[in-house]
Amino acid sequence: MLNIKGLNVNYGGIHALRDIDIEVPKNKIVTLIGANGAGKSSTLRSIMGIVKSSGTIEYDGKNIKDLKTKDIVKEGLVLVPEGRRVFQDLTVEENLILGAYTRKDKKEINKDLNWIYELFPRLKERIDQKAGTMSGGEQQMLAVGRALMGRPKLLMMDEPSLGLAPLIVKDLFNIIKDINKMGVTILLIEQNAKAALEIADYGYVIETGKVVLKGRGKDLCENDDIKKAYLGEEAV
Template identity: 55%
Template sequence: MPLLVLENVKANYGGIQALKGISMAVTEGEIVTLIGSNGAGKSTTLKSISGQVKVNGSITYGGQNIANLPPHQTSRLGIAHVPEGRRIFPKLTVKENLLIGAFAVKQKRTIEERMERVFSYFPKLKERLDQKGGTMSGGEQQMLAIGRALMGRPKLLMLDEPSMGLAPIVVEQIFEIISELNQEGMTILLVEQNAYQALQIADRGYVIQTGEIVLEGVGKELMVNEQVQEAYLA
C-alpha cells in the first residue's frame, strides 16, 4: 500500500494554476523522483504535500487525508521538507539549526542521539557546531538543511533540488547520503533538475510538464526513454 497518494491535485501558486490535476504515489521504502523543467510544478507539488500551498484534490499519507493541513501538523506526522535553496537560519549556529529540527522532541537524550546520527552522515557539521550557518559553504549548508530535517526522524523525506549550485564532488556526496538513508528504510521523494543523478538512484520517476504528469516509470527505464533523454538528459 502506498505511503503517499496524490489524486487529481490542483493548486494555484503565484497567481497561476501551477498544478492541473496531478496524480502520483510513493510506496514506503522507495526513492521516487519528480523531474521537469523550471516552472513545471515540481516545487509546488512538494509544498502542497507539506501544507505550504492550498490545494483542491486528495492527498493521503499513511491512509490519512492531509490535504491543506498546516506545515507543523504534516511535520508531526513524519513528513520532512528540505526546500529549494536550503533555507537554513543563517544567523543561528549549526547546533541551533539542528535543534529547531527537533522542536517536537522533549527528551534531551533523544535529541542528543538524533544529533549524533546526523553527525554520522555529515561529520563536518560536528566540526562546525558553533559556527553560524550563513558563514558555511553551499554544500555544508545543504548538509545542514538535510540534517535539520533528519532531527525530526521523518518517515518521508522530501528534497527539493538538493544539488543546486553545488560542486560535482559535493553532489556525489549528497546523493550517496540520500541512497544510504533509503537503504536504511527511509522513504524519499526527490525533486531534482539533474535528471541523470536522480534517475540513477530512483526506484521510480514521474515527469511533470506545466503542472501535469506526462510520463511515469521505473527510474532506469526512464533513463533510456527517448523523450526523457531529449528533454532532460541531452
C-alpha cells in the same frame, strides 16, 4: 505510503498543477523531474500545506490535505526546501536542534545529534560555526541534517544539488541512498535528472503542471525522449 490524486493548484489566474496523480511507496525513492516552472515545487508545497490545493493527499491512509504544516511534520513528513533556508545567524548545532522542534524527548534528540554528526562529519567539525559562513555544500548538509532531526518517515527534498560542485553532488546522492537504506522514504525533486533517475525506484516527468510520463527510474533514464529533453542531446 503517500498517495496524491487529482491535485490542483492555482496562483491567481495561473493553473500551476493540473490533476496530478503521484504515488510514493514505503521505503522507496521517488523523483519528480521537469523544467523550471513545471510544477515540481508546487507539488511539495501542497503536500506540506504551504499552498492551498484541491484534490486528495493521503499519507498512510489518512487525508492530510487540510492539516496545518506543523501537524504534517508531526505525522512524519519533512521538507528540505530549495535554497537550503538555514538560519544564517545560528550555529550548526542550533540549526539542528531547531529541526527537532516538535519533539520533547531530549535524550533521543541528543542521540540523533550524534547520528547526524556521524552521517555528516563536516558538521561535527563546525558545531559552533554560524551557518551563514559555511559553503553551499556544507549548508546543504546542514539542511538535510536539520530535516532528519525531525525523524521523518518521508523526507522530501527540493533541488538538493542546486548550485553545488559535481563532487559534492555525488557525495550528496550517496548520502540520500544511505538515508533511504535506513528506512526513510524519499520524494526528490531534481533538475539533475540523470543523477536523480539513477538512484530512484520510480520517476515522474512533469510538464506545465501535468504528469506526462512515469515509470521505473532506470527505464526513464533510458527513454530517448527523456534523454533529449533532460539529459542533453549528446545522451541520445
